[in-house]
Amino acid sequence: MYRLLQIPKPSINRSSFPYEINGVFNHHIKPELDAFHPPLSSSIKSCKGIAVCVSNNHPAVFTRGGGEEEEGDRSQVKVVDVATLGNLCVDVVLNVPELPPASLDERKEYMERLVQSRPDKKYWEAGGNCNLAIAAARLGLHCVTLGHVGSEIYGRFLLNVLQEERIVMVGMDEDTEVAKSSSYETLLCWVLVDSLQRHGFCSRADFSKEPAFSWMSKLTGEVKMAIKQSKILFFNGYVFDELFPSLITTTLEYAIDVGTAIFFDPGPRGKYLIHGTPEQQKAITLLLKMSDVLLLTADEAEALTGKTNPILAGQDLIRNGMCVKWVIIKMGAHGSILITASTITCAPAFKVDVVDTVGCGDSCTAAVVVSFLHGISPVGTLALTNAVGAATAMGCGAGRNVATSSKVLELLRVSNLNEDDELWNDLIDNIDATEISLLSKTVINGCSDRLSRVPMQIVVSELLPKLETLLKRRAVPS
Numbered sequence: 216m217y218r219l220l221q222i223p224k225p226s227i228n229r230s231s232f233p234y235e236i237n238g239v240f241n242h243h244i245k246p247e248l249d250a251f252h253p254p255l256s257s258s259i260k261s262c263k264g265i266a267v268c269v270s271n272n273h274p275a276v277f278t279r280g281g282g283e284e285e286e287g288d289r290s291q292v293k294v295v296d297v298a299t300l301g302n303l304c305v306d307v308v309l310n311v312p313e314l315p316p317a318s319l320d321e322r323k324e325y326m327e328r329l330v331q332s333r334p335d336k337k338y339w340e341a342g343g344n345c346n347l348a349i350a351a352a353r354l355g356l357h358c359v360t361l362g363h364v365g366s367e368i369y370g371r372f373l374l375n376v377l378q379e380e381r382i383v384m385v386g387m388d389e390d391t392e393v394a395k396s397s398s399y400e401t402l403l404c405w406v407l408v409d410s411l412q413r414h415g416f417c418s419r420a421d422f423s424k425e426p427a428f429s430w431m432s433k434l435t436g437e438v439k440m441a442i443k444q445s446k447i448l449f450f451n452g453y454v455f456d457e458l459f460p461s462l463i464t465t466t467l468e469y470a471i472d473v474g475t476a477i478f479f480d481p482g483p484r485g486k487y488l489i490h491g492t493p494e495q496q497k498a499i500t501l502l503l504k505m506s507d508v509l510l511l512t513a514d515e516a517e518a519l520t521g522k523t524n525p526i527l528a529g530q531d532l533i534r535n536g537m538c539v540k541w542v543i544i545k546m547g548a549h550g551s552i553l554i555t556a557s558t559i560t561c562a563p564a565f566k567v568d569v570v571d572t573v574g575c576g577d578s579c580t581a582a583v584v585v586s587f588l589h590g591i592s593p594v595g596t597l598a599l600t601n602a603v604g605a606a607t608a609m610g611c612g613a614g615r616n617v618a619t620s621s622k623v624l625e626l627l628r629v630s631n632l633n634e635d636d637e638l639w640n641d642l643i644d645n646i647d648a649t650e651i652s653l654l655s656k657t658v659i660n661g662c663s664d665r666l667s668r669v670p671m672q673i674v675v676s677e678l679l680p681k682l683e684t685l686l687k688r689r690a691v692p693s
Contacts, residue, residue, distance in 0.1 A: 293475075295383075296356035297584045298445040299344035300466060301428075301454040303362040303384075304402040304418065305369045306342030307334050308573075308612050311407045314415035319422065326417040329405055339369070341376040341614035342404050346577035347449060348382045350603060350617045354585050355685030359383040359441050362457070363428050365401040373401060376615060385441045387431055402427060402457070406573060406612070414573060420456035427457045434466060442466070443473040447584055450477065450502055452484030460498035467501060476587070477538075479506040480580060486518035504536050508587060510543045510580055526646050529554035541593075543583055543600070545576055549638060551600055553593045559646065561639050562597035562654035565605040566631045574613025579604040581618075585685070594654050594669045595677050602626040620686055627678060630671045632656045639666065 307329075315325045341349065348358040360382060364370040377384050407415040420427045434442075442448055448470045454463060470477060479502045481488070488499040503509065503519070509532055511519070516528035529542035533556055544552040550563040582603040586596035605626055606618030634656060643651055643666060655668040 293444060293446045294357065295359050295441065295445040296588060297348075297351055297447040297449055297478075297581075298359040298361055298385075298441055298475075299348055299449045300463075301362045301387075301457045302343035302451055303345060303360055303364055303373065304343040304404045305373055306340045306404050306406045306573075306612070306614060307338050308340055308406045308408065309334065309338055311409055311415075314407055314409050314413060315417055322417060323422045326405060326419075326422075329417070330403075336372070339372055340612050340616070341373055342406070342574075343402075343453065344449070344451070344577070345373070345377065345382075346574040346613045346617050347580050348377070349380050349614065350578035350581035350607070351584055352380050352382055353618065353620050354581055354603075354623070354682070355620070355688055356581070356585060356588075359385055359445060361385050361387055361438055361441060363387055363399075363401075363431070365399055367400055369403060370401040380615075383441075385437055387428075387435065387438055399430075412571070418456075426455070426459055429459065431458055431462060433462070434469060439469060442470050442475055445470075445475050446588060447476045447478055447507075449480075449580065449584075450506075451480045452482040452488060452499075455484060455488060455495060455498070460492070460494040464498045464501055467498075467505065471505060476508075477502070477506040478508045478510065478580065478584070478587075479503070480510040480576070481515060481519065482576075483515065485511070485515055489519060503532065503539075505538050506536065507538055508541045508543065508583060509536070509539055510545065510576075510583065512545045512547070512576070516542075516544055524642060524646075525552060526554060526559055526642055530647075541583075541587070543579075545579060545604075547572075548633065549635065550633070551579070551597050551604075552642075553597055555593070558593065558650040558652070559643070560593040560597055560652045560654075561642070562594060562601055563632045563634050564601050565626050566633045567605045567609050567626070569608045571611045571616075572608055574617050575604040575607045577613065578607040578617040585682075589681055589685070591681065592674075592677060594652055595674050598627065598654055598671070598674045599623070599678055599682075620682070624679070624682065627675050630656060630675060632671065 309329075315322045344360060344362070348360050351358050360377065362384075363386060364373050364384065374384060402418055402420065405417040407417070409415075448466075450463070450467070467477065481499065481502075485499065488495045490496070491499075511528075511532075513525040513528075516525050516532070517523055520528040520531040522528035522531055525544040525546065529544050529552065532542050533539050533554060540555065542554040544554070546552065546564075548564055548569075550561065552562075553560040579600045582600040583596060585591070586599060591599065602623045603618045606622040607613070607616075609622065610616040610618075632654070639653055650667070651665050652667045652669050654671060654674060656671050657668075
């Protein structure tokens, strides 16, 4: 179980605003953000008993481009749905006879052999947080990626992909003397697939004691403005490979201060960070406590809490969090679970022909973002999450191969669920919750006295109009 550090309770403003964005975006041209803003009334926002009076009598405003803003100014309209922090890389996807060895030295030697010659461009793909951003843009959301991309051929490739998907990229670059060094280059992640379709991953960040972008020490004015204009800021565990924990903590605290909601997916790095350096422990503990939404696999939840039952693990994370509203447990081919302080919602996965699971978890987060921002019910959230994950699994690789809106809508309409009553009965045994719901294809009595089935037909009737409205609002690749 992770050890909670004593962290001061910050003042929190969880505001959201209507918005509209027009234009084609470029890394080197500051985006123009056009905002619609009706009058906003005063309200009381709370975070686990922390009540803050939020004065919204002034009209919402925005600025064009970056620049330093006045400290404590919260009048910025939230025109961006989701921003991602770091983890921008180019995946090089290769079929190999065997995966890299476990030994760190042997893995490093293995990777050095890989980088001796540049792979053909047909093996390149946008990776890391690009998977989330692309999936979210295809669901009609306005997305920004914050991070570093070099000026070499891989960086130009990545920027072109983001621009084609209508995603804004805001560089975290400072004035630096390292522009010509290898530490300034775009990160490459070698995605290696053996004959059994198992995956191995290698990047230069695996072999450095310092973060890949250790020269980053502060948030620029442009990055702060992007965070302030975003409704959600997404962190994952891989950002620790790139940035010092102190900068991650600074970014989190700034986002909370300007009323931006926090999503955190610790990923496989979480179990190491929780036992890492004092700085790493402090940063990940803060993220686990102060996030609005936590997203984990069942194995990752167990590693952080010691609970083998994913529902119990999620309830632990809710109890130990100060601001955690949702915990999403990703169960792969079994489906997913959404846990709140008082409810548990379960949903089986969709039956599809799986081609590749790379990027499924990343793209699922896009569905959770849509649901969180647009008031979709918990069971609708999981149905959409599972549909996006399944649509991604039907393609080869991630990046531009993640779920398309047309495939997601098709899966929802067909509603071919992989139902397994025995699994859900086992998981809810001895669980303390006032309400437990299960998405179901058929309308029959629950598989236990405590389990309430929600018909897929009702969920689809909720989801489709909202998704179609989002997609009409903004033309995206489909």
